[in-house]
Amino acid sequence: MRRIKKKKREKNLVAIVVSFVGGFYICDDCKLRYSDKKMAQKCERWCLAYHSCNLEITKHAIK
Numbered sequence: 001m002r003r004i005k006k007k008k009r010e011k012n013l014v015a016i017v018v019s020f021v022g023g024f025y026i027c028d029d030c031k032l033r034y035s036d037k038k039m040a041q042k043c044e045r046w047c048l049a050y051h052s053c054n055l056e057i058t059k060h061a062i063k
């Protein structure tokens, strides 16, 4: 019980630190650039959780 509670708390504390550089939102983990802040946040959340790239997200990245 206690363990689950702690895990939930940590999850909520995870800071999504999408940076805004040169007109683009950048995932702080994989450094991909997005024109949409929500996509960048999605990417960063995914990167932090799975340490891999989600094609559904990265296809929105700007190359």
Ligand SMILES: [Zn+2]
Pocket: 027, 028, 029, 030, 031, 032, 043, 044, 047
């Ligand atoms: Zn990412």
